[in-house]
Amino acid sequence: MKQSKALERAKLEPILSDFLLDKSVGIVIVEPTMAIAGTIRRVLLENGYSNIFIAHSVLDAFNTMSNNSIGWMFVSPLSDDKLNQWHCLRLPLEVQAYSNIMISVLINEPSGTNYEDYYAFGALSIHSRQLTYNSFADELAELVKRLLASPTVGQAIAMDMRARLQKTADTQVLEDFEISIVQKIDSSLAQRLRVIEARLKNNSRLEAMLDMRQTLHDFPDSSGSIKNLSQKYLGTSDIQSFKGKFPLAxxxxxxxxxxxxxxxxxxxxxxxxxxxxxxxxxxxxxxxxxxxxxxxxxxxxxxxxxxxxxxxxxxxxxxxxxxxxxxxxxxxxxxxxxxxxxxxxxxxxxxxxxxxxxxxxxxxxxxxxxxxPQESADQEDKIVNASKAGNLDQAKMLNQVFQALPKIEQRRKDYLTAVIAFHEGRFQEARDIILINSRKGTPSSKEISLLGKILLRLGDPATALKCLEQANQMVPGNIERMCNLADASAEVGKPERAMQIATEARKIGGDIGMVQNVYAKHAVANGLLAEASEYLDSESTAREMISFMNNLGIAHAATQKWTESEDSYRNALKALDGRHPHLGALVAYNLGLSLARQNRLPESLTQLKIAETQGEALIKRKAADLRERCEKAIAKKEPVVLKEAMREIVSGRAAAPQSEMDVYEERAKVQNHGLFRVIDAQFKTPGMDLLSELPKNIVRKDKDLAGA
Incomplete structure (x- = not known):
């Protein structure tokens, strides 16, 4: 019977406030200090809750949950225990049988607490352990008040989070928070109005005006509230003209x-x-x-x-x-x-x-x-520039309005969809859109140029080069396109042409980071180390150059062009001239591996020692392993034996490593739980393998539920 109830609660998204307002809900207090636990229990009892248990450790609490129906848990930090507060927070996220449980956390130092971190893990409320009967009674009364005012637990938590953010006066964080709430847990008119006001407070006027228009369409009775907001922040109640004060400070x-x-x-x-x-x-x-x-x-x-x-x-x-x-x-x-x-x-x-x-x-x-923007051309400009700036939420919002315009040809709409897809990394989708449109008529320079950028990302530099050259002939002088042209030329084996184009781009925009990156790497590839040197103080430019030259060396080594490979590696190191040693260590390792393959072991040892001394953790380990093998081979006067796993380290624009929050979200078996997946944690929680630490009866119960 208990299992069916758990299954029923697990399927309930989101959790309703009535669940916690029900005085029969099971509550467990996980607190080693009896005085604190007793105070919490007394306040709960006087508020009508009767099904209350006290546990002095997380393990005791888990055992209590195995034998009783629990829906609410108060947990102390328990930082010295094997199972602690963070295990409890993650339990309802990762163990389906307990996804109905809400967690209230007790903290030792409220002044230094980042409340977002607890709320990001689905916490219901946050309380100080330095509590008294009166202080906790007041906090519980506020929590109950929020639950009574909100249909769902997530909305009740949002009320507390909103109040805390408003005290910080960080309008950007508040705007992002309100947008997340409306997108994920509350799309009511009241929340839509909160988003509009947060945008106006943060001077996101265009987005606010677009939201006003959409909200008025969805909720015709909201006209009065929207006009009041417009008058308050924009100085006009005429929202139909879509005009307002513009910044000119x-x-x-x-x-x-x-x-x-x-x-x-x-x-x-x-x-x-x-x-x-x-x-x-x-x-x-x-x-x-x-x-x-x-x-x-x-x-x-x-x-x-x-x-x-x-x-x-x-x-x-x-x-x-x-x-x-x-x-x-x-x-x-x-x-x-x-x-x-x-x-x-x-x-x-x-x-x-x-x-x-x-x-x-x-x-x-x-x-x-x-x-x-009212005219379609102005809206298109705004969408493209927002996409390039990485403001994809704004670009999508504007594009939604643009797509609904009745008198705009579909081709222009499709182009903007492709632009957004490109900047989101959906390159194949963007390519398909442009190719389909090209069959309907002669493509424009902007479509051809975008296709060239897409094909370059998809690893087709030859076709990309043709597209970029054609677009550049139609509209010459675009710095970004020239940089892409240089890269495409180098990819198809035309390094001199790449250098020529990079030089032309430098004449137009020599202090632009993108131009400096392109010029530096192609100058080094062409042996022009002195010309590149002035830009390599910048770590981002040096990283771009190292990535390019390192991968060029690997490509030459793969076809056993040892001389060309070695030149690529050594030119990269000479160009750095001792700067950014952690970047040079990667090249030194690959050069050392290449020399070892040619049985040039003394030379290999020199590079491997540099990599081992200056490299980051992965390179240090690999360099130390290979160095030991080379030294043994020299001592025995035998060729070095390389493990199959010893391969060059490829560098490039790798995806950012997952944060622990990303990992936890992948493990989660619930879509929403309080503000989980609504806001982001600001720090990395302790690395813990939750399931390996859980009592077997809890793991077994979850497996039984999954198979039901």
Missing amino acids: TVLILDPDTSQQQFLRTVLTEMGAETIVCCETLDEACEALHVGQVFDLVITEWKIHKVEGHAFIQHVRQHGHESTPVVVHSSLVKPEDKPLIEEIRGVFIINKPSPVKQFKLSLTDALERWNF
Whole structure:
């Protein structure tokens, strides 16, 4: 009978608040100090709960659960015990028979506690062990109040988490939290309004306006509440016009004409700008972008001291300012310049000279188009730039609106779907979308360029090169495409061509990280070590170069081109010139292995000792093992015997290692449990193999349930 009840509760998603408000629910208090356990028991009894057990260890509690129906557990840290608080938190997540149990945790130091970590593991509530009868009675009353106000336990926990976040004044964390709640446990109107308000507090105005429109569509009676929020945060209740205040606090101006700088400074100050940075040269403006200040607007002349007009606006985008609108204030933009401007996106042209009134009108129109896009072209720009910036939630939200527009050709909609798929790593899906569209008509430069990037990721550099070259002929000068072209050229065995393209890209954007990475690795591949050296102080650039050269050496070794392989390894090490030794250790190990295969054991030992001394844990172990084998072979005057497992270490853009939270989520047998999978833990919990520590009767019960 107990097993069927457990099965019934395990299938119930989410757990209802009534389950814990039922005074007959079984409660076990896991607390070694009898005074604390007795106080908790007394408060619970006086609140009408009667089915209460006390256990002095987790093992005692597990045995209690085996013989009684338990739905609620209070657990102390028990950090010195084999089974502790974290085992209890994970029990309902990983053992289906106990997925109905909610865990309240007792903590020793409330002031230093990261509450997100407990809530991320499905905790119901958090209490201090330094409790008194009155303090715990108040905390329990608050918990009961939240449960009474919420249909589900998850919503009740969210109330407490929300209150804690509001005290921190971190508006970004609060916005992310409210979005997670609406996506995973509560899609009610009240929660939708919380998301809108959190977005407005965090100045995510566009997303807030889109949410307003969708919420009004889904809940027509919400008009009054939405208008109140719009009036409070945007200064207008006219949500249909999709307009509102746009940010204009910080502005960067690049124009060598000081009179134009003064004109712009005067007008922008009148429009509310507080910080205006004026630059006369490209280097000054790029330095301002490097400093890290986020500009609400960038204004630039098109021609600056013989520098191509498109160079600076690409600097803006590649320096991480994808969400910043750019205004080209110039009379020098030619029709042939506009295709590249359109590729960069979010760039608006205001012709010189402009009277003050006309300039204000034109600038206001540009800012409104960017911050609250109405036209399909502006929406498309916003989606692509958000995707490139990694703001995929925003891109998907905007794309959902775009896909619903009735008068947009399907091909444009499919292109944006492919863009998002590409940036999410779904390369095959993105490729298929572009190929299907190409059969319906002549593909555009943006479609061809995207296909080239996709094929490069899918390991087809020859076809990728054709696509990228064609797109570059149609619209030359795109820095990102030039970098991809260089990589594709190198992949098909054209290192000199790769270097030529990388050099051209450097002329346009030499201080851009992506360009520096590409230039450095292809310079080293072509033996131009001095040219690459200035960029290799950066660890990210050095890592990119090492990855490329290391894999090039491995590829040569695989075809027994030992000289070419050795040159690749040694050039990489020479280029580093002692910098970033942990990166050089990887190459030193592979070079040592290659030399051992050629029976050049003394030379191999030199490299292996470097790898063993400077490498990270994996490389240290492998280098030590191979070194010992080489030393034995030298002593015996025999060829070294290599284990089959001794292979070169391939480097590259590997997926990030799983955090312990990822691992726990894979083990979990429940989809939702409190705020589990709703918020993320901020630290790594102690590594524990839960099932191996559980009493056999609990494991057996779970297996029986799984087979039922």
